[in-house]
Amino acid sequence: MAEKIRITTPLTEEVSRTLRAGDSVLISGTIFSARDAAHKAMTEALARGEELPIDWTNQIVYYLGPTPAKPGNPIGSCGPTTSGRMDAYTPTMLDQGIKGMIGKGSRTPEVIESMKKHGVTYFAAVGGAAALISKSVKKYTVLAYPELGPEAVAALEVVDFPAIVVIDSEGNNFYEMGQAPYRKL
């Protein structure tokens, strides 16, 4: 593996546009969790002309619903969920200024077009490495929709959160690049 690139939040468009599919990164700073129900709630709020509970400008969204924290721990197990379920809401959310997304799995062409337009990077964390990933989370604070339980919007303070750039802001796709050399069907 090539050397890992260190990223500190907030993530500007300028920095996002330097990242390339296949880059291995370590993210530090604050990232924000949101998944299915929160995406639905936020896009519905926007449709009603309401403000969102947080300002997403230059922020990174993490598609996550953690297990409850055991006493003495900041968070439970906290790996990525499947990003594709958020695709229907993603172009609207990227219009709000998000510059990075962390999840797992493929995205639609509409999402990739929106990423290119706004200079957004899509990172993958290793699916199912949830206990390992929890070691990089130092604090978990629910900010909005507490009634959604694990689906609440929360701030996560992270140090050296491990991820890989899977789709960069030019639309290069590491899922496709990574599979091609090993496809022997």
Added chain:
Amino acid sequence: MRTINVEQITAEVAQMCKEAAYYLPKDVYEALKKGRETEESPVGCDVLDQIIRNSEIAREEDRPICQDTGMTIIFLEVGQDLHIEGGNLTDAINAGVAKGYIEGYLRKSVVAEPLFNRVNTQNNTPAIIYTKIVDGDKLKIELTLKGFGSENKSGIKMLVPADGVEGVKKAVMDIILHASCNPCPPMVVGVGIGGTMDQAAYLSKRALMRPTNVRNAHPDYANLEGELLELINKTGIGPQLGGTTSALAVNVEWGPTHIAGLPVAVTICCHAMRHSERTL
């Protein structure tokens, strides 16, 4: 007649949910290690290292392997000479699931109604329970916590007899290629062949209860398992970001079917193939 009180069943199920969430079965761990030895992609090796380390941390620290602690699926074998006293068996199992998920700090991921308001039941119940009546006076409980990243990529195909073995392989591979990187590979693949549409789906789940290192007792189906595994490992899907370790095992179960039918169902499980079993 032998008697078991429902309180014992509740306590066992609670414990089994926690164990399944924290402790990856040894055969799955060994299969991951074996995959790491043969993986050709450097990125794939890095991903497998993280997955293996993750399962070690989960075991050492009693943490859930994955944040998706799943929907609880339970396979019961109830001896027909056994008497269950003190309450209803289904209620006792669901009480055990609720207790295990709350005490074990597992994520509650079940909504009471699927389409219109999707309100979380807050204790991961109800479990999906399959019951088989067998000889004897024992109660066997097998359980898995089924994550939905992989469940969402599962599928079924109603083939006809003329489709034959090649048709079955194509149906399985179509589902696997459509799933691609999404179900948290390396996958464990359960295939159900025969029965009716629902029976094939059931068999594909039941297949996941067999350890990854045990092949079907029928040599033709054992051979099919090997051929499918080889095909899946040639897709390039690999451990999420490409490579040669796309699946750890393919387990096929089969059942009698109609003269006109050849149903094929595929349940995809992620690498966190959680399993616990007890005989009371």
